[in-house]
Amino acid sequence: MDIAADAVEGLFTSGGGALGERMGIELSEASPDRVVGTMPVVGNTQPYGLLHGGASCVLAETLGSVGAAMHGQTVDRPFAVGxxxxxxxxxxxxxxxxxxxxxxxxxxxxxATYEVVITDDDGDRVCTARITCLLRGA
Structure with missing residues (x-):
């Protein structure tokens, strides 16, 4: 496996990197066409006890970046930078x-641009985000 492929694999196994890991993000599916991940609400709340909007953005950027990096491998630009x-x-x-x-x-x-829909345990939409990444070569 080359460095670029190792980087994408590292994104998947670490929940998208150190921040994703710290926030409890777990990826369950990843391809250039669809990336799915979860994140616990507890530990990622603002002072009122609600899921922090920034936490939703971290989840969205993680998922979109993984998809973009996987797409980038197909065009020899395997690094995605939001x-x-x-x-x-x-x-x-x-x-x-x-x-x-x-x-x-x-x-x-x-x-590459990805739309990320975040839902709660009841399937209700909590957040809709859009992340655009610049694709860079090795």
Whole structure:
């Protein structure tokens, strides 16, 4: 396995890196077409006891970056660097686990954009985010 492939594998096995690991992110599915991961609400809340909006952004950026990196391998640009993220927080979550599903909106040679839908244990949408990554070569 080359360095780029090792980097993508490392993203998958660590929950997207040190921050994702610290936040309890677990990836269950990863391909350029769809990335799925979960994150516990407990430990990732703001002072009012609700899931922190920044935590939702970390989950979204993790999932979108993994998808972008996997797509980037197909165009010899295996490193994905987030350059833009936006998120709309629809509903609060106080407990349980949230699940994010990232799907591509655009996959080019130098940039990839993913939409990430985050839902709670009841399947209600908590957040919708969009992450754009610059694809870089080794």
């Amino acid at each position: 350059v833009d993220i936006n998120a709309t927080h629809h509903k609060g979550a106080r407990s349980g686990v949230v699940t994010g599903v990232a799907r591509p909106v655009h996959r080019g040679r130098t940039m």
